[in-house]
Amino acid sequence: MSEAEYASCVTVHDLVARFVTDDNLVDALAWLTARCAESPGVTASALMLADRDGALDVVAASSAAARRLQELESRAAEGPAHDSYGSGARVDCPDLTDADNRWPRFAPAARHGDIRAVHAFPMPLPGRTIGSLTMFLSQPGALSDGSLEAGQMLASTAALGVEAHHSTQHETRADQLQGALDSRVLIEQAKGLLAERLGLGLDDAFTVLRQYARNNGRRLADVAAAVLDGTLALTAARSH
Known part of the structure; x- marks a missing residue:
């Protein structure tokens, strides 16, 4: 060589x-x-x-x-x-x-x-x-x-x-987009569940989710997932 x-x-x-x-x-x-x-x-x-x-x-x-x-x-x-x-x-x-x-x-x-x-x-x-x-x-x-x-x-x-x-950049962007879509689906499902359980409108149910996430330093999507799988039971009073 x-x-x-x-x-x-x-x-x-x-x-x-x-x-x-x-x-x-x-x-x-x-x-x-x-x-x-x-x-x-x-x-x-x-x-x-x-x-x-x-x-x-x-x-x-x-x-x-x-x-x-x-x-x-x-x-x-x-x-x-x-x-x-x-x-x-x-x-x-x-x-x-x-x-x-x-x-x-x-x-x-x-x-x-x-x-x-x-x-x-x-x-x-x-x-x-x-x-x-x-x-x-x-x-x-x-x-x-x-x-x-x-x-x-x-x-x-x-x-x-x-x-x-x-290719890596494309996959990263695709993963980020899919993650955002998945999070949005979870949040919408949790809003609907809370609205039904607490007798709230969808906007008020979203406020409950968001306030709990902010007060506890958690991601909104994680709070929504916990509500959906039953590991977190929220009330309107608890969110404040």
């Missing part, structure tokens, strides 16, 4: 750990771009993700210059990250001097920022690509085959991490 491959394996391990333990996706991806920029021959790195409309947005960058180049790609819909995302394949440009026809806005801007070569790695998921990880080089020439394989491994790992993060 080459030094680059070993370093990449370590980075993948650390990246996965960050996705598991860190709720902040942007922080994890910013850490990744910083690590990529420390790779031999790499000057800077940046990562873009597609939004709902399929346009690429800059999510993380190891330097202000790298961020500006990626923002240019986003505005112009042109550049290595754009092509890598669109094709789902790695894009290599070992010499940006010859890239003006290919990227008429990006290539001159990159050279102006002392970037002479670039590699962009797609972030693949089954059936789709969600973004691109780009590495910028200050000298003409391509990275080694081992470094390129390592770069793609990092991009693929990042894609899985992003998807897992989004």
Whole structure:
């Protein structure tokens, strides 16, 4: 195993750990771009993700210059990250001097920022690509085959991490919504039961529930559940 491959394996391990333990996706991806920029021959790195409309947005960058180049790609819909995302394949440009026809806005801007070569790695998921990880080089020439394989491994790992993060967020929102609905059902059922037992209107029955919960530092849904399962018998007088 080459030094680059070993370093990449370590980075993948650390990246996965960050996705598991860190709720902040942007922080994890910013850490990744910083690590990529420390790779031999790499000057800077940046990562873009597609939004709902399929346009690429800059999510993380190891330097202000790298961020500006990626923002240019986003505005112009042109550049290595754009092509890598669109094709789902790695894009290599070992010499940006010859890239003006290919990227008429990006290539001159990159050279102006002392970037002479670039590699962009797609972030693949089954059936789709969600973004691109780009590495910028200050000298003409391509990275080694081992470094390129390592770069793609990092991009693929990042894609899985992003998807897992989004899935977790979706599940959390769904759980929160279901919890709110369940609580509302319990409260409505408890209101009806109390209204019948105490001869109250529904609004007054709700006041009994709410006052007891407040006076005893309990969640309203928990009080409602206790009323329904018979472990708590409320009266209008007891709620005050």
